[in-house]
Amino acid sequence: MQRTVLERVEQVAEGAVLLVLRGAEGPLAPWEPGAHVDLALPNWLTRQYSLCGNPADRDSYRVAVRHDRLSRGGSEYVHLFLRTGRTLDVSVPRNNFPLLPAPEYLFLAGGIGITPILPMLAAAVEAGASATLVYVGRSVATMPFAGELRAVHGDRVRVHATEEYGRPDFATLAAGLDPRALVYCCGPTPMLDAAEAVFPARRLHIERFRPTVKEFPPARPFDVHCVRSGHTIRVGAEESMLDALHHAGYQIPSGCREGVCGSCEIAVVDGEPEHRDDIGAPPGRMYCCVSRALSSRLTIEL
Ligand code: FES
Structure with a gap:
């Protein structure tokens, strides 16, 4: 974790604030566009926020937080109680949504x-x-940074208020796209679903805040062997691998606990994981908050 001080809280749209977090102990860890951090809130909740500032700025991180009406305590705390001057721990950035090279986006x-x-x-x-x-947003007033984006990027930016124009027509957008173009989409689930229905999977990159609804066979118990410590831990059918490891005394970082943030990534040495996340684990890795095992035993790098 990196120690920061909340330098500024600024309203950037109806129900959305920008937080500027200044590194308290020298330069902050570098990051690439698309990265997010875990923010440890003073109410003991940890939440993930995408970095929205300039990667060249190593002195501070910027994140924006929407006050979620269905808040489970994170965004509500930020909006109602978080004040400038507060010390906050922030993780090293992780990137599940990297920008790949392309001639058109x-x-x-x-x-x-x-x-x-x-x-x-x-x-x-x-x-x-x-x-x-x-x-896309309900109205311009609810869309953070809309004015700034138009001022900086001009015609490249199309601000689409659904209250006025309804939903945008992704099929028309897809029809006019260079075949080499990549599509990056981040937003609410219906928007991501609409994009998935139109754009070919090989060109579409999505960042989810919420897990997708998936069907899996009933969870079964399995053993996890920690190769470095030599311990073997039983994961019951009713508990997650992350919880079983925590109960056994292992400090695995965790954020969303829903398979969307990547903070609980661990290395798998042997055995066959059953991946249940929405990120897409790289070979030899798994997200232990939701993923389980197809084999009766997994050996992990712990
Ligand atoms: S805690 Fe977020 S993916 Fe596991």
């Missing part, structure tokens, strides 16, 4: 989903690529 952002897209759009433009952002 289409960015689709819904509401607070604009946050990872902000530095991605800037990076794409800086790299000389052709880039278009379709930024």
Whole structure:
């Protein structure tokens, strides 16, 4: 964790604030567009927020937080209680949504989903690529950074208020796209679903805040062998592997506990994981908050 001080809290749209977190112990860890951090809140909750500032700024991180009406305590705390001057621990950035090289990009952002897209759009433009952002929200007043984006990027940015224009037509956007273009989409689930229905999977990159609904066979118990300590831990059918490891005394970082943030990633040495996350674990890795085992035993790097 990195120690920061909350330097600024600024309202950037109806129900959305920008937090500027200044490193308290020297330069902060570097990051690439699309990355997010875990923010440890003083009410003992940890929440994930995409970095929306400039990666060249190593002195501070910027995140934006929407006050979620269904808040489980994270965004509500930020909006009601968090004040400047507070010391906050922030994880090293992780990137599950990296910007891959392409000659053309289409960015689709819904509401607070604009946050990872902000530095991605800037990076794409800086790299000389052709880039278009379709930024969707209920009304302009509810859309963070809409004015700033239009001022900086002009016609590249199309701000689409659904109250006025209804939902954007992704099929028309897809029809006009260069075949080499990549599409990056971050926003609410219906928007991600609409993008998945239209854009080919090989070109579409999605960042989810919420897990998708998936069907799995009933969970079965399995053993986890920790190769470094030599301990073997039984994971019951009713508990997650993360909880079993915590109960056994292992400090595994965790954030969302829903398979969308990546903070609980562990290395698998042997055995066959059953991946239940929404990130797509790289070979030899798994997210132990939701993923389980197809084999009766997993050996992990712990
Ligand atoms: S805690 Fe977020 S993916 Fe496991």
